Amino acid sequence: MAKKKDEKDVLIVRDEKTGEISVVAGLQADGTPRRTPPKMENAQDFLQFDKNGDVLDNFFRNFFRQCKEPSRFGFYRIAADQAENLLGVMKELLKDPVANAELLAPHKVDTSAYEKQVAQEQKAQEDKKQEQNQTNNVEPQKQENMEPTYEAGAEAKSRLDYAQQEGGSRQATKQQENVQQNAQENKQENKQRQGYQPIDESRIDWQALEKNWGVKREELEQSGDLQKMLNYGKSDLVRVTPNFGGESFSLDARLSFRKDDDGNVRLVPHFIRKEQKLDEYKGHKFTPEEKKALKETGNLGRIVDLVDKATGEITPSFISIDRKTNEITDMPAARIRIPERIGKTEITPQEREILRAGLPVKDKLIERNDGRKFVTTLQVNVEQRGVEFVPGTGKSPRTVEEQSNKESPKVAQETPQQDPGKQRRNTWTNEDGSIRPITKWKGVPFTEEQKADYVAGKTVKLENVPDDKGVPSTMYLRFNPEKGRPYRYDTNPDNAQKVAPANESRTQVAVNSQGKTNEATKNVNEPLQKGQTAPKDDVQQKQEKRKSKGMKV
Known part of the structure; x- marks a missing residue:
């Protein structure tokens, strides 16, 4: 039984438009499969699925939710431990999937159930939205019809008479305009609600936090940490006194707030670790090069796909090490902001693309708004939620x-x-x-x-x-x-x-220029000419032969 749990599959994807055959390495931001060539040297990038788990199900649900053209891709699964033997065979068979349909049948992934399920979910959501819009639109109509009853005496009567003389069409038109206006306002309000919202402080139980952790609101506010935490960031290192079983312990930690499914806010402590084990993180196994990068710069240096164990959702993300706690942290790549300018210094489009890929921009001359200049390395950092000056790389231009x-x-x-009297x-x-x-x-x-x-x-x-x-x-x-x-x-x-x-x-x-020795011309006294790799004439050849003779025995 234990052996079956360890069995893994990899997915092969065929682009039905171009005929391109690849191995699935994750999902792109637009829902299309992130692909890698079907070669064993790329095995570390293959996305593997537990045969008895639900990661595969979640992958295809997300694929059909996000991909605008899902019918363009055909999927086939093979055992991960047989990939080395089967990749070449599958590639040949998939060059003509119709003719080889019988051989491919055991590997073909039937995605119709996932497509149907997602379609039903989306239809249910649309129906719910329409129902809400209809509910929102009914209220203004009722209010419009009731407005004449709020008027009093002759003024109300004269307004009604005037409306009747002009005909019911104008009133109906006005009602329709009001309905449309209210619907538009409701739509805009819903969009604002779905946008960025800081953590609601009213959902925080400060009394419980002080009792269980020794955390006081006033101290967090005075230090400026409260503002960071309410915007989903971390505090600086603070002293906490957690209470376990009636005993209190004094520890240093960074703090953050997290909301649960019910909207309640809980405190998350990030304690200091002596050293982080750089083995695997959210389904991603670190390579030796990545471990080295994390230890030296604190940043992974590239975007990787991370898997949410609860939902199976795959998210392209940046990874960094919290330098104050040695904790591994991550953030979706889509939420990282790359600035066009730092101080007075422009970040060129080419440099922004380098940073978006997670790579460093080295020896960048930065001029602050106050005119101070320095040279440093720029790179995306999760803790900064954007671009940082990598510590230890700062130098003066001089x-x-x-x-x-x-x-x-x-x-x-x-x-x-330059002019003697002018200094630049x-x-x-x-x-x-x-x-x-x-x-x-x-x-x-x-x-x-x-x-x-x-x-x-x-x-x-x-x-x-x-x-x-x-x-x-x-x-x-x-x-x-x-x-x-x-x-x-x-x-x-x-x-x-x-x-x-x-x-x-x-x-x-x-x-x-470099003082190196060329075996063919090491005894030639004259400087070499462009393109010369051997004695150029009889004179130099005689020099070479004469000086290369050893002592006779």
């Missing part, structure tokens, strides 16, 4: 510039000339922060197109730039906005490759 100059001492030689912190930019144009690099002049590309922040390819031995080489130049100066690259940085010398200058730069 420190960053000094470090960069140490790494590339030659850069100082290329600094544009960054000689590579204009006063307004725009890139200052340059006309040459190491004596190599720019073409007009290269000048325009450089000012626009694009990569410029330069030929015949002298290396440290004075031999012409190929290199790339691009302005780095985070560093505030141009950076030299030996390969095109737009290709997102590892920085290494260009192919035609790889050996040349390594030998001439």
Whole structure:
């Protein structure tokens, strides 16, 4: 029996429009399956279902509730422990599911029951809404019909006579307009009710909290923690004295409020843990890389699907470590806000996309509203409910510039000339922060197109730039906005490759500028030329042979 409980299935999904075949890795925000290629190297991303559990049922209910085009996808299930053997077979069979229907039948998932159930639920909800709207609309009609009875004497009579003379159509039209107006107001009011609402403080039993936890409202209000907690956040570390079995204990904890199904509010303490066990969290198993990221930065660094054990609902979420308590925390990705600006600094669209994926934006120059500047790493953090400055990454711009100059001492030689009496912190930019144009690099002049590309922040390819031995080489130049100066690259940085010398200058730069040894030319006295990887002529070949001879025995 125990063995059956441990049996798992994985789902294979076929896009009936495109014929694409994938393994289900979760649900997207729009209800469509989040998919991964059907390869065993992606096994850690496969969403597994307990055969005897209800996670599969909840998955398909959420799929039909949220997906706008559910008929586009066909689902097939296979045993997780047989996935390595069956994935290739299933992929071949699903290339023509009609012809292979008989072989696929044991694996085909019949989703008609889920679709019918969700359709019934949605119909019931629509019927309930219509009933509520009709109820809301009846009241204004009754009030409109009763209004003449509130008038007194001749004034009421004259109004009724006038209405009769004008005919009943105008009154009916007015009633209809009032009904529509009230319906619109009710609809707007319902929308506001469904929006964000802080926790209702009237539902908090402060007397019980003080008795059981030693928590006083006045102290939370004075520290500013109460406002955070009423908006679903956590307090700072506070001293609590929980009472268990007549005994009190004094502990430090962060506090938050949570509402139960009945709307009552309870206190949730978040006690300090010595160290968090980074094994599994809400159905997600942490990889070694993720464990390292959580320990070093406090943030997972990507979005993962978390499963609600109670409902089976799958939610794409961020994960962080509460640095004050070492508790694992999470938040749905849809609720994280990525700002377009921090202080006076713009967060570019590309940087916002990086942050939305959970990745860090490193060495970002931030200018606060008060004019203070610093360089830091930005990343989404659950506790901040948005973007944070990752602790330990803050530096002053001057420190960053000094470090960069140490790494590339030659850069100082290329600094544009400026007026002696005028001091500027960054000689590579204009006063307004725009890139200052340059006309040459190491004596190599720019073409007009290269000048325009450089000012626009694009990569410029330069030929015949002298290396440290004075031999012409190929290199790339691009302005780095985070560093505030141009950076030299030996390969095109737009290709997102590892920085290494260009192919035609790889050996040349390594030998001439970096002091490395090339086996084929280690005894050649002359600097290597661009593209050279071996002795170039008879003279150098004789040098190589003569110096490579060993001592005779």
